[in-house]
Amino acid sequence: MTGVSEAVGSAGAGERVTAPGPRVRLVGHSVFTPPVDVPGFEGTWTTDAADGDALAEFAGRACYRSWSRPIPETADNAGYLDHILQVGHLAVLEHSTATFYLTGVPLSVAAEVVRHRHFSVSQLSPRHQAEAGPEIVEPAAVAADPGLHARFQQAVDDAAAAYAALLEVLDPAGAGGRPGVRNPLSGKQAREAARSVLPLATATDLVVTGNYRSWRHFVGMRATDPADVAIRTLAVTILRELQQLAPHSFADFRISALPDGTALAASPLVRDA
Amino acid sequence: MTGVSEAVGSAGAGERVTAPGPRVRLVGHSVFTPPVDVPGFEGTWTTDAADGDALAEFAGRACYRSWSRPIPETADNAGYLDHILQVGHLAVLEHSTATFYLTGVPLSVAAEVVRHRHFSVSQLSPRHQAEAGPEIVEPAAVAADPGLHARFQQAVDDAAAAYAALLEVLDPAGAGGRPGVRNPLSGKQAREAARSVLPLATATDLVVTGNYRSWRHFVGMRATDPADVAIRTLAVTILRELQQLAPHSFADFRISALPDGTALAASPLVRDA
Amino acid sequence: MTGVSEAVGSAGAGERVTAPGPRVRLVGHSVFTPPVDVPGFEGTWTTDAADGDALAEFAGRACYRSWSRPIPETADNAGYLDHILQVGHLAVLEHSTATFYLTGVPLSVAAEVVRHRHFSVSQLSPRHQAEAGPEIVEPAAVAADPGLHARFQQAVDDAAAAYAALLEVLDPAGAGGRPGVRNPLSGKQAREAARSVLPLATATDLVVTGNYRSWRHFVGMRATDPADVAIRTLAVTILRELQQLAPHSFADFRISALPDGTALAASPLVRDA
């Protein structure tokens, strides 16, 4: 296992379209350390799950000091968190977080991710300049059709050429272009102006942290709508990671395949838009 | 007065570049209704300011029931809110809000606006389809140079042509194009894929609501950095509206002109990034 | 009409229990100013509702530039916002806010209100010192029984006496008490320590601002649970004000009477805890 999940297929070699679609790596998550002075069955309180699942159960039990486990249905972590999800006591899922490093995210998809206000996001700065020029993420529906792929390739090449041409005039020092420009800008201003011709398919990187409640909200909104292919595919990839990390906190989501080969996830417990 | 502020200059007629830069209209704001049973100098408590400025003072005085005005320096609304700003008691500025309708906002700038997590934003849906094709916002630095303008015009024309070509195949019914496509998508999926070639200069509309504290934070971050021309110009335009709406809540910001003709705003009371 | 809503019944004269239960006044709200350059049926776009209801509709229509009204069911503001509530597009309700001045709120209830993280709250400072001593809010179930009322009265009198006795030693200058105290504190520290014996029934004042979405969440959580009398009664009182202010944004909530004479509100569209 590589620890890297790919959200969509890969691009051919030797082309400007270098980014093969979002890659998803879990780079941070919560761990649980039971306090030594909370009583358990024998000695310190503990449970039969790790990390974020355990922390959520601990927080839930702290609300009633219900450290003993009188009810069989909720005596283990899976049963306890299932009950939490059923009754909607989602606040206890806020104590556990997961951080993903997402690369190769098209700017159009990144704009959707950063709108989730409960996430904390660090994004690749537009000031960062890849030496090879802008990286591009091709939509799967375009890549699947040779004619569309060629048309897309031409469009992103045109955009890259325009970007370089604007930058050469606006930032001659940075781009090595002609001096004597009438309206010299700072390097950052120049790149900002030149970037205006870059396509929405341009790739960016995101470090995104959310607590489990926020991730459930994100998956519940984004992995479920057949109409949004790109962000849905990303959301399902993230969900697979979350279900490995915290199986009981995300146990209610089911992943299924659509006729077009893409995946979709849904939960009977996610009721709101 | 038209009630419409233009953030940057206008485009020539007959070109694809139809959006003349962000336009800013105040479409919503808070008003204050003094409660009949809070005592003032004669009868009900009142102050010498209106709307959001008055509401902020009311909230501040409610924390101490300091309805009388014993201290001359803070006896009027201007003095009271100046004191609030000096001591950083900014929570009272959260009770008053302002809502702007922003049109002609390039997607690159919109992405910066929606990242402010304390704003509430309604954005023009990508599903909305302008009949005349995508609207484009030209950067001021590009528009100022005829050669750059021509290069920019060509780039956005190329992108519009590619968008139309992709859409014709992906959504033949919607775009009136050829039938028999191998991989038919829903109309929304088709537009999502085709949009990937649109430039970041594509215009969108935003309805943005923030409370005064959030707007102060936005202006303090965005109107002050010489490097970010487009969002700085927008932030200064919004500040001018806010200073008309609530002069005492934004009294500390000073607007000045940079050598390149653009404006910048700063306040000695904004200390954090 | 006085503009003051009382959430619960009143106390007898001449007793320490001076606060008759929370009083609710609307002191701030959003108004809508249609932009002059958005087209309507004749001239500027407008609608058949005012203030926050209108602003929410404007924000919703801005997402599609659907200024014309082709669909009869959503052609007026009531129908449009009913559709918004049905499909859960609640983000457009975030643009409109309402601010309430609540006085006579027991500290136990205030703690529940301030936990709603999307509210902005200004609270009466503990440093504020009512000349007549702490104000007390008697629970309705206690006030209804003469024996319980007498027991409650004795308890709050005991607490007030203990508070005064502690303060006399800890802050002799402020309280006029004996000098020579061994451990002199600042006046604020002294009141903080003395306050520890005050009962949860002690009254406070709150200025609370929320957008319509937040108020819907508050009402949906707090006006619906038969078990929480005090905050439920407050939430229903606030709902009545909101339904006067913005009838279409809160049209789905129905208020009913419980056997014990208190009120409860519910909506079929509020599904989550």
Added chain:
Amino acid sequence: MTGVSEAVGSAGAGERVTAPGPRVRLVGHSVFTPPVDVPGFEGTWTTDAADGDALAEFAGRACYRSWSRPIPETADNAGYLDHILQVGHLAVLEHSTATFYLTGVPLSVAAEVVRHRHFSVSQLSPRHQAEAGPEIVEPAAVAADPGLHARFQQAVDDAAAAYAALLEVLDPAGAGGRPGVRNPLSGKQAREAARSVLPLATATDLVVTGNYRSWRHFVGMRATDPADVAIRTLAVTILRELQQLAPHSFADFRISALPDGTALAASPLVRDA
């Protein structure tokens, strides 16, 4: 080491005042897992710190893909995060969280903690009923004076007696009291009404999760004001834990002793209220 920090001194045995002041245990925190495909000096990128400090550095470097370490001052984690703090790029500190289990927190202090809106909090339910009756936290300034201590003890005993007397009538089944009450309530309603006589010194438990930026804000506001002894002492205790957990993210805070023996913390980089 016990893993339990005590914020203030302990109460005598055999008294109702059982809670010795807030106890602080770190029960959850973020760990960092470097992605296998991000390049470092030799193989995978790594750094010379663990957990949250490392995750914050990773997020900061991801904004510029600055995985190599060209600048000596920021080549190690301590230097990098010092730079982050100096320039105020605090967003990268949002990726790392710490969760504390706080017990023995007086309700007056808990109300201050839960007002920090960026925290996630699970609080001991008022429905939880300690068999021994309400637990009480005595203010340090009161405990230090035998006369005040006796007066405080009497006051909390009076309150406990009143609580029991009200509960006996309101909830005879639960409390074992007389039947035939005229106005029978649910058990929860009865406890809610009876609780109104409990003092603010009543203890509660909190599970509080915040990211490092939120904890810095909390410590910056609460550990610094000499006037607020109880929450200041708690904030300093939490800071000590945070400085053990993530020394570089909290390196700028200095803890010092006040003349009264309590501690205070301050940082030259915390400038706002």
